[in-house]
Amino acid sequence: DGGITQSPKYLFRKEGQNVTLSCEQNLNHDAMYWYRQDPGQGLRLIYYSQIVNDFQKGDIAEGYSVSREKKESFPLTVTSAQKNPTAFYLCASSRGLTGELFFGEGSRLTVL
Amino acid sequence: GESVGLHLPTLSVQEGDNSIINCAYSNSASDYFIWYKQESGKGPQFIIDIRSNMDKRQGQRVTVLLNKTVKHLSLQIAATQPGDSAVYFCAERDTGTASKLTFGTGTRLQVTL
Numbered sequence: 001d002g003g004i005t006q007s008p009k010y011l012f013r014k015e016g017q018n019v020t021l022s023c024e025q026n027l028n029h030d031a032m033y034w035y036r037q038d039p040g041q042g043l044r045l046i047y048y049s050q051i052v053n054d055f056q057k058g059d060i061a062e063g064y065s066v067s068r069e070k071k072e073s074f075p076l077t078v079t080s081a082q083k084n085p086t087a088f089y090l091c092a093s094s095r096g097l098t099g100e101l102f103f104g105e106g107s108r109l110t111v112l
Numbered sequence: 113g114e115s116v117g118l119h120l121p122t123l124s125v126q127e128g129d130n131s132i133i134n135c136a137y138s139n140s141a142s143d144y145f146i147w148y149k150q151e152s153g154k155g156p157q158f159i160i161d162i163r164s165n166m167d168k169r170q171g172q173r174v175t176v177l178l179n180k181t182v183k184h185l186s187l188q189i190a191a192t193q194p195g196d197s198a199v200y201f202c203a204e205r206d207t208g209t210a211s212k213l214t215f216g217t218g219t220r221l222q223v224t225l
Contacts (some may be wrong), residue, residue, distance in 0.1 A: 004155075033212075042201065042215035043156075058212070090155050098207045100146065103155035 002027045006091050006104035013078075013085070013111050021076045023091030031097050032074035036060060037088040037106075046089075049074055050097060064111045078109060086111045122220040131189040133219045135202035142204040146177060146213070147153065147187045150199045159187070159200075189221075197223045 004025045013019045031050050035043040045058030049050065049068040063082025068074055074093075078085045088108050092101040125131045137145070143164035148156035157170040162169045162176045162185075169176050185202050199218040 006155075026209070027139040040217065045212055048212065092155075098160065098205065099143070100158055101156075101203075101213060103148075103157070105155045106153070108153075 004091055004093055004102055004104035005034075006107050008090075009105065011107060013109060013110045015111055016080045018077055018079050019109065021078070021089055021091075021109070022026060023074045023076065024103060025072050025074075025091075025093045025102075025104075027093055027102060028071070029093035029095050029099075029102070030071070031094045031099070032068065033068065033092045033101065034064070034074070034076045035056075035090040035092065039089060043090060046076065059082075085109055113222070117139045122222060124222045124224060125192045126224050127194060129192055131187075131192045131196070131221055133189075133221065135185040135187075135216055136183060137185060137202070137204045137216075139204060139206060140183065141206040141208065144205045144207050145176070145178060145185050146203045146205075147174075147185075148201045148203065149190060149196075149217075150201065150218070152198075156201060168216050192221075192223050194223045194225070197221055 007022045033048040035048040044060050046064050047066040049055035052071050055066050055068050063079045089104050091104040092105050096102050146161040147159040149155040149159050158173050160171045160176050162178050167178050173190045177186045199220050200216050201218045203213040203215045205213045
């Protein structure tokens with residue numbers, strides 16, 4: 001079945017460590033996105049990519065980095081510079097920037 | 113900046129009743145709107161969308177109404193079922209500028225038996 005796969009589903013990290021969240025899609029979508037979700041808040045855009053080898057900062061990019069070496073993959077690294085990294089992270093993809101977003105099941109990161 | 117306005121209220125509805133979830137948006141240039149459903153611990157799922165050249169669109173048990181005059185969007189769920197319990201988000205976009213989707217904070221729907 002076509003879809004978006006995020007891993008790991010749960011991740012614990014010590015302060016000062018970088019962690020990388022995986023996102024893979026087999027929908028042949030050009031655009032991919034990373035959102036952060038905190039309790040009681042809407043989804044906030046971290047980074048997005050329209051095509052391979054290109055990506056743009058979203059609204060809250062500080063402390064995060066991404067790469068887009070392959071069309072189907074858009075990993076997110078949460079660096080030690082992110083001051084409040086504990087959150088639910090959602091990856092999404094769409095056919096183009098104006099298309100419907102399809103979401104993965106999310107990755108919950110907890111910093112100990 | 114422009115924003116889609118939704119606090120996170122909770123709507124409690126009895127099974128079998130109709131539900132109405134509301135959303136106010138502030139970007140008058142927005143011309144595409146989506147409703148998403150998010151169950152606990154999962155990613156959002158697309159429910160229904162509507163473009164600004166329409167004021168109503170129906171799906172299976174769901175209807176979205178758009179009032180551009182007052183910048184208001186609503187999601188109606190007919191014969192609400194326990195499986196409808198979730199957080200519902202509206203999102204808006206100005207497709208003319210290929211802008212990104214802006215999400216509201218969501219409304220929690222609780223279906224009581």
